[in-house]
Amino acid sequence: MRGSSGTLVEIATQTLLANPAAALAEVAAAAGVSRTTLHRLYPTRQELLVAVASEAVDRVERAYAEVGLEAPGEEAEGALRRLLAALIPLGPQLEFIHRERSLDAELSLHTRFDSLDDLVIDLVKRGQRAGVLRADLAAWWIVSSLNGAVYAAWESIELGRLAPNDAPGMVLSTLLDGIRSAAGGG
Amino acid sequence: MRGSSGTLVEIATQTLLANPAAALAEVAAAAGVSRTTLHRLYPTRQELLVAVASEAVDRVERAYAEVGLEAPGEEAEGALRRLLAALIPLGPQLEFIHRERSLDAELSLHTRFDSLDDLVIDLVKRGQRAGVLRADLAAWWIVSSLNGAVYAAWESIELGRLAPNDAPGMVLSTLLDGIRSAAGGG
DNA sequence: TCCGTTTGGAACAATGATGTTTCAAACGGA
DNA sequence: TCCGTTTGAAACATCATTGTTCCAAACGGA
Numbered sequence: 001m002r003g004s005s006g007t008l009v010e011i012a013t014q015t016l017l018a019n020p021a022a023a024l025a026e027v028a029a030a031a032g033v034s035r036t037t038l039h040r041l042y043p044t045r046q047e048l049l050v051a052v053a054s055e056a057v058d059r060v061e062r063a064y065a066e067v068g069l070e071a072p073g074e075e076a077e078g079a080l081r082r083l084l085a086a087l088i089p090l091g092p093q094l095e096f097i098h099r100e101r102s103l104d105a106e107l108s109l110h111t112r113f114d115s116l117d118d119l120v121i122d123l124v125k126r127g128q129r130a131g132v133l134r135a136d137l138a139a140w141w142i143v144s145s146l147n148g149a150v151y152a153a154w155e156s157i158e159l160g161r162l163a164p165n166d167a168p169g170m171v172l173s174t175l176l177d178g179i180r181s182a183a184g185g186g
Numbered sequence: 187m188r189g190s191s192g193t194l195v196e197i198a199t200q201t202l203l204a205n206p207a208a209a210l211a212e213v214a215a216a217a218g219v220s221r222t223t224l225h226r227l228y229p230t231r232q233e234l235l236v237a238v239a240s241e242a243v244d245r246v247e248r249a250y251a252e253v254g255l256e257a258p259g260e261e262a263e264g265a266l267r268r269l270l271a272a273l274i275p276l277g278p279q280l281e282f283i284h285r286e287r288s289l290d291a292e293l294s295l296h297t298r299f300d301s302l303d304d305l306v307i308d309l310v311k312r313g314q315r316a317g318v319l320r321a322d323l324a325a326w327w328i329v330s331s332l333n334g335a336v337y338a339a340w341e342s343i344e345l346g347r348l349a350p351n352d353a354p355g356m357v358l359s360t361l362l363d364g365i366r367s368a369a370g371g372g
Numbered sequence: 373t374c375c376g377t378t379t380g381g382a383a384c385a386a387t388g389a390t391g392t393t394t395c396a397a398a399c400g401g402a
Numbered sequence: 403t404c405c406g407t408t409t410g411a412a413a414c415a416t417c418a419t420t421g422t423t424c425c426a427a428a429c430g431g432a
Contacts, residue, residue, distance in 0.1 A: 156326075220379065396410090
């Protein structure tokens with residue numbers, strides 16, 4: 001009865017994302033491994049949680065890397081669209097890290113997220129200098145808004161209200177142009 | 187050694203918002219009450235959590251009521267601004283309810299939030315009919331975006347990056363007009 | 373003052389998961 | 403086949419918290 005597929009951490013991720021209160025026995029069973037072995041690899045529940053979270057951040061980092069924000073000549077809109085498309089599907093991972101209280105104390109996780117935010121902040125600043133993005137809003141706030149929008153989009157998908165394929169475009173449009181009618185009486 | 191002030195639930199709220207993992211003994215101590223008495227009023231930790239969460243939703247509902255979204259002649263922008271100003275300070279309450287996993291199963295809480303969302307959805311739809319808000323975005327999505335923006339703003343305040351007084355205007359501006367430069371080359 | 377009610381203190385049982393240890397069995401390469 | 407290594411099963415100690423119970427004491431109105 002091996003776990004369906006993947007490494008132990010991956011299966012632990014699946015199990016813990018589905019039920020964050022799962023006992024270690026359940027995680028071990030799901031992974032097709034004895035509790036003893038699980039304990040040998042991750043002596044402590046907290047260590048397992050951190051491993052799961054780290055793997056999640058790995059995925060987020062990979063998503064950023066694949067989007068390739070660094071290219072200095074990059075136009076902001078396309079980069080943002082690709083970033084949204086890459087991040088929204090990672091909603092479960094983001095939600096897990098965000099909600100799991102015992103991870104709050106894990107400074108390294110926050111540091112890594114901050115570094116990723118910095119990448120986007122740079123992108124935004126370039127967009128601002130190029131006159132494409134509003135310069136009257138702080139770059140960090142734009143990034144916060146973007147992250148919040150990603151989260152909102154994921155939640156909508158989870159609730160079955162939003163089609164995954166529609167999400168990136170909708171978020172981008174909302175974020176870039178706002179909700180005010182262009183025609184109407186502003 | 188009475189608790190500094192307020193009802194038991196209010197003090198429990200303070201204690202649990204500060205440290206959601208606090209043992210009941212700590213909550214009782216903070217409230218200047220014996221664990222026995224606490225148990226008499228809330229036989230179960232879960233019941234206490236629900237009571238705290240309910241009180242939090244009460245506050246949110248009161249905030250909505252004071253904003254007065256129902257007025258049919260109301261212009262959308264003013265109502266949204268007042269709503270943001272009322273909701274953002276409730277960030278701790280919203281965060282508590284959102285992150286506390288044992289509250290996920292509490293259907294009544296979700297129902298109440300849904301009712302509040304419905305109020306805003308109606309407001310948005312009126313705004314759309316009036317030509318003030320974009321009609322190409324679903325009203326529920328606009329409301330989700332708004333809620334996400336509230337959360338992002340609160341987080342920024344908590345991190346010390348955003349002045350509470352600046353928050354409503356900044357959020358409203360971002361939400362209504364987006365992050366794209368009006369001048370720039372669209 | 374008297375008495376019913378509410379509270380506090382303390383000790384207790386139950387719980388349920390975690391982390392530990394031990395030994396036998398399975399595995400895998402040489 | 404042999405041997406070192408990895409694994410599993412089971413039993414155990416620990417532990418913090420929760421929820422329960424009981425009695426004495428404080429409280430408060432009549």
